[in-house]
Amino acid sequence: MMKKMVLIVTMLVFLAGCASKAQQGASTGALLGATVGALTAGNKVQGAAIGAGLGLLLGYVIGNEWDKYDSQRMSNTLETVPSGSTSTWRNPDTGAYYEATPKPAYYEDNRVYRDVELKAVVDGKDETVHAKAYRNPDGSWTLVQ
Template sequence: MRTARIAALILTLSLLTACQTTQAVNGAGLGGLVGATVGALTFKNKISGAAIGAGVGTLAGYMVGNEMDKSDRAYVSNVLETAPSGRTVAWSNPDSQSHYRATPHAPRYDDGRVERDVTLETTMPDGRTQTVYARAYRQPDGSWQLVQ
C-alpha cells in the first residue's frame, strides 16, 4: 500500500513538472501535495488532516504560483523575519501590477524550528482580491518556506 502511494506521488509530481501549463496549476498541485502531507502528519485523524491540508495547500500554492514571483516571495520572507507580530507590510510588484499585504503572527517553535503563520492578501490588477492564511517554517539557511 505504501509503495502505491509513493508511486502515485512520483507520478503526480512528474506530470505536474512535465505539463508546465501554468505556474498557478503547478503551484496549486504542489501546494496541495505538501498541505496533505503536513496535514496527515500533524492531525491525529490522518484522513481529515490530509484533506484539510490539501485544501489549504492548494489555495496557497495557487496564489503563490499564479501571482507571486521571486521578488514577492523575498518580501514575504523579509516580513516573516523582521516584522513584529500583527504589523501589516504592503508592497506592489511593478511587473505584475499586483499589490500585496502580509501580516505575520507570533512565532512559535515546533521540533526545534521556528514557524510563523502569516496572512497574505493580494489585489490583482483587475481588482480581484485573495486572502490566504499560510504557515511558514524557517529553513536552516535562514530563509522562510511557505507550506500551507
C-alpha cells in the first residue's frame, strides 16, 4: 500500500509547480503516509507518525527520480496513447523504467479525465499505481489521485 502511495506522490510531483520535485515528493509523501498510517494502524497517532516519516523519506527519494523527461513522456502518453495500449520508457539519466497504460477518456466537471496504470522499476524495485488525471486547456495533464 505504501509503495502505491509513493508512486502516486511521484506522479503528482511531475506536474507540480514551484518547489523542487524532491521537496514536493517529501511533503506529499508525509501527508499521504500520515493519512494511510492513521487509517490502518491500531494506534492512530503512532501509525500517523510512522506513516509520515516513511512517506517523507520515500516521497523525497522518488521525487528526485522523476524528472522533466518522465513528465513529458507521461503527458504525451495521456494525450496520445490509445486506451489499453502501453507506453514504455527508460529515463536516460536515472535508469528508471516506466510503463503507463491509460484507460478511456471521460468527462467530469467539464474536464477530460483519464485513468492510468503506471508501473515503475526504480532502483530495482517494482511498483504499480492506478491514478486519475485531467487535461488542462494548454494540453498538459494534472494528476488528482
